[in-house]
Amino acid sequence: MSASPLIEIRDLRIRFHGDDGRITHAVDSVDLSVANGATLGLVGESGCGKSVTSLAIMGLLPKQSAEISGAIRFDGFDLLTTPDQTLRDLRGNRLAMIFQEPMTSLNPSFTIGDQIIETILRHRGGSRKSARERAIELLRRVHIPSPERRIDDYPHKLSGGMRQRVMIAMALACDPRLLIADEPTTALDVTLQAQILELMRELKAASGAAIILITHDLGVVAEVCDEVAVMYAGEIVERAPVDELFSAPQHPYTVGLLGSIPRLDHRAEQLATIEGMVPNMAQPPAGCRFAPRCPFVLDACTRAPPPLVEVSVGHLSRCIRTPLELLVS
Amino acid sequence: MALLEVNGLVKHFVAQRSLLGRALAHVKAVDGVSFSLQAGKTLALVGESGCGKSTVSRLVLRLIEPDAGMIRFDGRDLLALDAGALRAFRREAQIIFQDPYASLNPRMTVGQILTEPLALHDLVPPARRAGRVAELLRLVGLEPRLARRYPHEFSGGQRQRIAIARALAVEPKLIICDEPVSALDVSIRSQILNLLRELQDRLGLAYIFVSHDLAVVKHIADHVAVMNLGQIVETAEADALFAAPRHPYSRALLSAIPLPQPKAKRTTVLLEGEIPSALNPPSGCRFHTRCPFVIERCRNEAPALLADRTGHATACHRTAELPSADAILPTAGGFSPALAKLVAAFSRKTEGGNPAGVVRQGTTSTTM
Numbered sequence: 085m086s087a088s089p090l091i092e093i094r095d096l097r098i099r100f101h102g103d104d105g106r107i108t109h110a111v112d113s114v115d116l117s118v119a120n121g122a123t124l125g126l127v128g129e130s131g132c133g134k135s136v137t138s139l140a141i142m143g144l145l146p147k148q149s150a151e152i153s154g155a156i157r158f159d160g161f162d163l164l165t166t167p168d169q170t171l172r173d174l175r176g177n178r179l180a181m182i183f184q185e186p187m188t189s190l191n192p193s194f195t196i197g198d199q200i201i202e203t204i205l206r207h208r209g210g211s212r213k214s215a216r217e218r219a220i221e222l223l224r225r226v227h228i229p230s231p232e233r234r235i236d237d238y239p240h241k242l243s244g245g246m247r248q249r250v251m252i253a254m255a256l257a258c259d260p261r262l263l264i265a266d267e268p269t270t271a272l273d274v275t276l277q278a279q280i281l282e283l284m285r286e287l288k289a290a291s292g293a294a295i296i297l298i299t300h301d302l303g304v305v306a307e308v309c310d311e312v313a314v315m316y317a318g319e320i321v322e323r324a325p326v327d328e329l330f331s332a333p334q335h336p337y338t339v340g341l342l343g344s345i346p347r348l349d350h351r352a353e354q355l356a357t358i359e360g361m362v363p364n365m366a367q368p369p370a371g372c373r374f375a376p377r378c379p380f381v382l383d384a385c386t387r388a389p390p391p392l393v394e395v396s397v398g399h400l401s402r403c404i405r406t407p408l409e410l411l412v413s
Numbered sequence: 414m415a416l417l418e419v420n421g422l423v424k425h426f427v428a429q430r431s432l433l434g435r436a437l438a439h440v441k442a443v444d445g446v447s448f449s450l451q452a453g454k455t456l457a458l459v460g461e462s463g464c465g466k467s468t469v470s471r472l473v474l475r476l477i478e479p480d481a482g483m484i485r486f487d488g489r490d491l492l493a494l495d496a497g498a499l500r501a502f503r504r505e506a507q508i509i510f511q512d513p514y515a516s517l518n519p520r521m522t523v524g525q526i527l528t529e530p531l532a533l534h535d536l537v538p539p540a541r542r543a544g545r546v547a548e549l550l551r552l553v554g555l556e557p558r559l560a561r562r563y564p565h566e567f568s569g570g571q572r573q574r575i576a577i578a579r580a581l582a583v584e585p586k587l588i589i590c591d592e593p594v595s596a597l598d599v600s601i602r603s604q605i606l607n608l609l610r611e612l613q614d615r616l617g618l619a620y621i622f623v624s625h626d627l628a629v630v631k632h633i634a635d636h637v638a639v640m641n642l643g644q645i646v647e648t649a650e651a652d653a654l655f656a657a658p659r660h661p662y663s664r665a666l667l668s669a670i671p672l673p674q675p676k677a678k679r680t681t682v683l684l685e686g687e688i689p690s691a692l693n694p695p696s697g698c699r700f701h702t703r704c705p706f707v708i709e710r711c712r713n714e715a716p717a718l719l720a721d722r723t724g725h726a727t728a729c730h731r732t733a734e735l736p737s738a739d740a741i742l743p744t745a746g747g748f749s750p751a752l753a754k755l756v757a758a759f760s761r762k763t764e765g766g767n768p769a770g771v772v773r774q775g776t777t778s779t780t781m
Contacts, residue, residue, distance in 0.1 A: 129598040229686075243687050244462075273461035274625060275684045275703075278669035282683060300599055303628075303671030326675045331749060342673065342748075343756030344603035346632035348655070349672055349746030355603035355632070356759035361568060379758040412754035 089117035090294045091141070091262055096154035098136055098145070108365045110136045112318045114154075115392070118262070118311075123288065123295040125309035125326070127302065127341075131362060132315040134298045138264045140164075141296075142181055143171045159261060177207040180255035184267035186247035190239040196223075196250045197235035203257045222253040226283060245276035252283065259291060266298045281308055302345060306330060311398075314338050317363050317373040320392065324399040334401035334408055336378045372403070380405050414488060415449035416586060416619050417473065422446040422482035424468055428692055440691050442468040443479075444643035447718075450636070452586060453613065455620040457634035457651070459627060459666070463691050465643040466623045470589045473621065474506055475499060487586070504534050507580035511592035513572035517564040523550070523575055524560035530582040549578040553608060570601035577608065581616070591623045606633060627670055631655050639663045642691050642699040645718060649725035658738050659727040662700045668741040680740045698730070706731050 098111040111133040118124045126134045139145050141156055143163060156163040159178060163171070175181075183189045191199060200219040201212065208215070216235070223231035226249040239247055248268060255263055265284070269277040285308060288295060297309060305312055305326065312329045314322040314337065322335035333339050343356025360377040363369050369376065371386040378385065384404060392402045405411060423446075425439040443465040450456045458466040471477045473484060475491060484491040486502065494502055510516040517526060527546045531537045537545045547557035553574040564572055573593060580588050590609065594602040610633060612618060624630050630637060631651060638648040639660065647660035658664045665682040672679075684703045689695050695702045701711040710730050720726035729735070748756060 129600060245687060273688065274627075274669040275461060275665055275688075277671075278681060278683055281671065282681075301671065302599070302673040306673050306675045306677070307671040330673060330675055332752065333755075336755075339752070339755045340759045341599055342752075343759050344600045345673060346603070346606065346626075346628045347673060347746065348628050348631055348667070348670055349674055349677070349743035351631065354760050355607055356756050357604045357607060358600040358759060408755055409751045412751055412758075 090120045090158065091296075092117040092155075092157045093137075093141070094155040094157070096137065096140060096156065097152070098133070098140055099151040101149050101151065106366050109318055109368050110365065111140070112368070114315075114318075114320055116313060116320070116323075118294045118296060120261070120294055121288070121292045122311065123297060123309045125305040125312040126296060126298045126315060127300065127305055127312055128315035129300060129362070131365070133318040134315050135266055137315075138181070138266055138296060138298055141264060142175060142179060143168075173207070176203050176255075177258040178261045179264075180258075180260035180262070181264040181266065182248070182251050182255050182268045184270050186244050186251055186271060189251055190247055192239055195236050195238055196242070200235075200250070200254050200257055203254055207258045218257070219253075222257060223250070225256070225287070226250070226253045227279075228253070245272055245279065248272060248276075248280055249283070252280075252287070256287065256291070260293055262294045262296070264296045264298070267300070268297070269304065270299070270301070277304075284308060302330075302341065314341070317368065318365060319373060319402060320400075321374065321402045322400065323392075328396075328399050332409070334395045334399060334406045335374075335403045336380050336405075336408070337374050339408065340377075380408070380411055415485075416452040416487060417450040417621075418483075418485040419449065419469075419473065420447045420483040420485075422469065422472055422484070423480045424465075424472055424477065425480055438692060441643050441694055442691060443472065444694075446482075446640075446643070446645055448638055448645065448648060450587070450619055450621065452619050453617045454635045455613065455622055455633055456636045456638065457622040457624060457630040458638050458640055459624060459630055460640035461625060461666075461688055463642070463688065464640040465691070466640050467591055469640075470508065470591050470621055470623050474503070474508055474589060476508075500534075504536075504583045505585050506587040506589070507583065507585040508589040508591060509573070509576050509580050509593045511595050513569050513576055513596065516576055517572055517579075519564055522561055522563055523567075526564075526575065527560070527579055527582055530579060534583055536583065545582075549582055552581060552612070553578045554604075568601070569597050570604060573597065573601075573605050574608065577605075577612070581612070584616075585618070587619045587621070589621045589623070592625070593622075594629060595624070595626070602629075609633065627655075627667055639666065642689065642694045644699060644728065645726075646700065646728045647726065648718070649723075653723065653725050656742075658741075659725070659732055659735065660700075660729050661704045661706050661735070664738050664741055665703075665705075672743050672746065674743070674746040677746070678744055679742065682741055698728075706735060 093114055093116040096111055096114040100108045100110055114137060128134045140152055152164055197219050201215045204215040204218055220231045220235055228234050228249055269280050299305060309326050312324060312326050313320050316337045322338050333342060340356055340358040358377050363373055371388055372390050375381045375385040390402050390404045392400050395401050395406045422443055424443040425441050427436040428440045429438040431437050446469055458469060460466050472479050524546050527549055528542050531542050531545060546560050550557050555574055594605050622633055634651045637651050637654045638645045641662050647663045658667050665684050668682045686703055689702055697713045698711040698716050701707045716728045716730045718726050718728040
């Protein structure tokens with residue numbers, strides 16, 4: 085890992101206060117860092133806290149209901165204490181985000197050109213004419229055919245794949261240092277997904293931006309990420325370089341996930357299933373949060389929450405039974 | 414004899430009308446689709462958005478009426494059935510939808526949802542319906558006491574189980590599964606896929622499995638039909654198709670799926686451009702605008718779906734000349750011995766428990 089990471093998250097905790105006074109622990113003691121030019125995959129199932137973590141980085145969580153503690157250091161700022169005005173200067177500029185739903189993340193009443201130009205003018209200034217030229221250039225970079233004509237189209241004239249390209253062009257408008265992509269290909273067909281993933285790889289190579297890719301698709305992770313953090317019930321349960329995560333996972337939840345996906349490269353008669361349900365995050369279990377569903381559970385697992393420990397260099401697991409290989413040898 | 418035979422199915426939707434109501438433009442959603450399905454087997458219809466796979470599944474149930482073509486179910490001509498006979502037919506063919514949040518009535522308890530088909534088809538005398546509901550819930554791995562609850566009290570995976578139980582209530586021969594696991598989380602997805610396979614083995618169900626996910630299809634299907642813009646471009650036994658896909662579109666689909674195998678060595682066929690609109694499909698071969706192997710003939714002449722001796726059929730002028738598909742196929746992956754054992758610990762937990770241990774009862778009490 086390089087000397088100082090581009091973004092460093094320390095002990096991030098996010099609690100939501102519901103109207104009925106209930107408190108939901110959405111994210112608990114999350115530590116993460118991403119180096120310049122690296123791609124981190126944030127993996128987990130619905131409700132594990134991966135999207136909430138990314139919204140916290142962007143400063144997009146509702147102030148009234150979300151209680152956030154910890155630190156998010158990015159480029160010399162602590163994003164959690166940065167005033168809104170400064171955050172607005174960072175967002176869309178050095179910090180950019182792509183959302184899952186390309187159908188709803190563009191404003192239908194403005195042309196795509198207007199929306200990209202707005203970003204450029206807000207952060208870079210200059211003339212409208214030069215911003216327009218830059219917008220055309222950006223659309224060309226994301227492989228939109230005849231961008232000089234397309235720039236005046238309204239979003240409804242574009243297909244889903246095209247809109248996601250426009251979102252990417254907009255995110256790249258000010259050469260961000262960190263790009264957060266929240267399920268960027270989930271709403272797309274597979275052939276379009278392949279195009280967008282290829283585009284992201286291409287752009288990463290060209291710009292050197294760091295990427296946090298949030299996804300539930302382990303195939304996407306294997307194809308584009310360098311490092312992976314697996315989240316379960318608001319916590320990071322495993323963090324590893326991508327090769328190691330797939331070849332020798334050290335948390336039972338990761339093992340279960342890997343076993344439960346149908347694969348093209350080998351056929352399992354029966355898929356693995358993770359029995360039971362995710363815990364109620366209003367009252368998280370006292371010990372390991374995965375314990376009620378874990379086939380390797382011991383009494384000790386339910387007594388105290390396990391710490392995130394380093395199993396091998398750069399490979400961390402929140403499980404007291406590591407290394408898991410010893411359980412089956 | 415095949416359970417279901419579909420021949421030359423056509424459905425065009427009117428997309429635009431003139432002031433006087435004359436049709437100006439048609440979406441050619443399904444344009445000459447033929448296939449057959451044996452009892453107890455699974456046919457997967459695969460393709461991207463707008464390829465017509467869901468329309469085919471609705472046509473097969475006559476939820477919408479085809480413009481042309483023939484559908485035979487168990488030897489009967491479906492299109493000739495009157496309303497009463499159609500209702501009786503619906504007992505034999507059911508459908509499970511993609512979105513388990515939208516396909517259950519929020520105002521009915523699970524018990525009411527499952528009782529309705531029993532009452533509608535008068536399958537079980539009223540006094541025994543509660544017992545049958547309990548059986549159905551056990552069959553899909555839910556506890557019978559949950560019958561008193563409402564759909565909102567369940568997770569997505571549990572709701573899909575309820576939808577499956579509702580389909581099973583009438584003891585159908587065929588269930589159409591329209592993207593049944595697409596809306597579910599990875600670990601829940603595997604539970605539902607396992608359940609569908611298990612139910613098929615035990616009850617001899619035939620499935621039409623509509624999906625865009627080839628990895629899921631490989632896991633569940635016996636036979637696969639790949640669709641593009643309203644037509645089948647390739648159809649074969651699943652093993653044959655996944656071992657050696659022939660049509661350039663099937664190859665592209667297969668190679669586009671990200672493998673959970675970092676540094677997997679294979680070539681990805683990246684299709685250029687967008688999926689053309691079914692409103693105005695390309696002339697000749699409908700795939701020619703995106704095909705890496707396109708020649709002049711493809712632009713003018715539509716290829717026929719031709720089968721070889723093994724029944725592997727492809728609609729491509731260049732089938733014989735295409736290079737081997739080996740480069741795009743995933744290299745054999747799989748788990749290290751240690752990891753395989755760890756994964757097995759997750760499978761073992763389900764064995765012997767519900768729903769595999771439940772014997773189907775109540776079939777004798779049915780009245781027709």
